[in-house]
Amino acid sequence: MKHFSHPESHMMTYGYKPELSEGAVKPPIFQTSTFVFKTAEEGKAFFELAYGLRDKDQDEELGLIYSRINNPNLEILENRLCLWDKTEDCAVFESGMSAISTVLLEFLKPGDLLLYSRPTYGGTDHFITHFLDKIGVDSIGFMPDQNQDEITSLVQASGKADKLALVYIETPANPTNGLIDIEMCKAIATRFETPKRPVYLAVDNTYMGPLWSAPLSFGADLIIYSATKYLGGHSDLIAGAVLGNSEVMQRIKVLRTFLGNMASPHTCWLLLRSLETLKVRMEQQAENTKHIADFLQDHPTVAKLHYLGALKPGSKSHAIHQQQYSSSGAMIAFEIKGGEKEAFQFLNNLRLIKLAVSLGSTESLAQHPASMTHIGVADEIKKRIGISSGLIRLSIGVENHEDLIGDIKSAFKAVD
Numbered sequence: 001m002k003h004f005s006h007p008e009s010h011m012m013t014y015g016y017k018p019e020l021s022e023g024a025v026k027p028p029i030f031q032t033s034t035f036v037f038k039t040a041e042e043g044k045a046f047f048e049l050a051y052g053l054r055d056k057d058q059d060e061e062l063g064l065i066y067s068r069i070n071n072p073n074l075e076i077l078e079n080r081l082c083l084w085d086k087t088e089d090c091a092v093f094e095s096g097m098s099a100i101s102t103v104l105l106e107f108l109k110p111g112d113l114l115l116y117s118r119p120t121y122g123g124t125d126h127f128i129t130h131f132l133d134k135i136g137v138d139s140i141g142f143m144p145d146q147n148q149d150e151i152t153s154l155v156q157a158s159g160k161a162d163k164l165a166l167v168y169i170e171t172p173a174n175p176t177n178g179l180i181d182i183e184m185c186k187a188i189a190t191r192f193e194t195p196k197r198p199v200y201l202a203v204d205n206t207y208m209g210p211l212w213s214a215p216l217s218f219g220a221d222l223i224i225y226s227a228t229k230y231l232g233g234h235s236d237l238i239a240g241a242v243l244g245n246s247e248v249m250q251r252i253k254v255l256r257t258f259l260g261n262m263a264s265p266h267t268c269w270l271l272l273r274s275l276e277t278l279k280v281r282m283e284q285q286a287e288n289t290k291h292i293a294d295f296l297q298d299h300p301t302v303a304k305l306h307y308l309g310a311l312k313p314g315s316k317s318h319a320i321h322q323q324q325y326s327s328s329g330a331m332i333a334f335e336i337k338g339g340e341k342e343a344f345q346f347l348n349n350l351r352l353i354k355l356a357v358s359l360g361s362t363e364s365l366a367q368h369p370a371s372m373t374h375i376g377v378a379d380e381i382k383k384r385i386g387i388s389s390g391l392i393r394l395s396i397g398v399e400n401h402e403d404l405i406g407d408i409k410s411a412f413k414a415v416d
């Protein structure tokens with residue numbers, strides 16, 4: 001396998017043994033709740049590992065026990081996801097939110113401090129400001145335009161710097177593609193940790209990963225995905241994933257076992273199907289997006305374009321983009337001239353592009369952040385990060401780019 005070093009070469013076969021499944025070239029759906037042990041001793045050994053009661057012997061693998069703990073579809077999927085992010089272990093969840101909430105619950109306890117980037121996904125924000133607050137976890141948010149000194153001062157001014165336990169960031173930030181420097185966040189985490197109290201860094205990599213962004217190489221400890229988006233890529237499932245080294249993942253997997261929020265065999269099977277085309281899909285989506293961004297760039301109906309391929313050379317964002325990412329991605333936000341009325345006229349007149357939230361799928365989607373995904377964001381933050389009433393977010397799919405541009409053109413014509 002070492003000779004084949006590209007993850008896309010392994011997405012059809014890696015981690016699956018046809019001889020264990022009647023020679024079927026594709027893994028069947030292992031729709032079973034429990035697994036038969038060969039002997040009682042074997043069952044005991046499996047449980048010791050699953051509960052983290054002892055370390056694995058060399059070459060020992062966790063055997064199949066019960067589908068809340070592990071299942072062949074779940075394990076094959078997790079092994080394949082590890083290849084993309086070049087990491088030791090992965091846990092797949094029934095949603096991106098369950099992946100995120102499990103990470104936050106495992107690495108934070110009452111009294112601790114969380115530092116996180118804003119804006120973050122609405123569900124994540126709600127969990128931090130409502131649920132974590134309720135159980136006594138304090139949090140401080142920072143914005144993409146703040147520098148290392150400013151963020152460090154925020155932590156110090158909180159009076160809880162010695163309680164900082166986790167730094168959580170989402171980059172690029174939804175919906176305006178604001179970029180956060182992962183190495184800077186690692187430096188902040190390191191600045192506040194002590195030998196006894198590590199400060200972990202978690203990165204929501206949904207927008208650009210795993211193809212165009214490798215947060216672990218910039219010092220992140222945990223990578224999180226909404227697998228509902230690019231990994232799933234067909235708008236037909238909800239799932240999430242967390243990746244990292246064996247040590248942090250052991251903790252995540254034990255908590256997952258007790259929260260019971262792992263993905264089902266059927267969802268994992270769909271994701272295995274999706275991973276086979278991950279690279280071709282994402283590359284085509286990014287290619288299409290370039291054409292659409294070119295079209296929008298100087299269009300008279302467009303007041304402002306947020307696209308990673310159009311960052312100003314010399315700007316801080318441009319430098320982070322060069323350093324951290326290998327593509328301009330397939331997400332665009334743009335401000336239509338006018339406000340909500342014009343934005344709605346545009347959205348209501350799209351034909352090929354569907355009016356829906358979510359992103360990363362084969363079909364192109366459009367939505368209005370101010371009144372939809374980001375309706376709960378405070379006005380002051382909306383203003384600061386550019387979520388105006390005329391802002392429209394596009395997730396570009398794999399359709400023909402000329403047809404997509406034609407659709408946008410005719411929807412623009414309907415705006416008066």
Ligand SMILES: *Cc1c(COP(=O)(O)O)cnc(C)c1O
Pocket residue numbers: 095096097098121123170174204206207225226227228229238239240
């Ligand atoms: C969609 C999304 C989530 C939440 O994932 P679900 O699968 O919907 O639970 C988290 N982070 C980002 C960046 C997202 O886009």
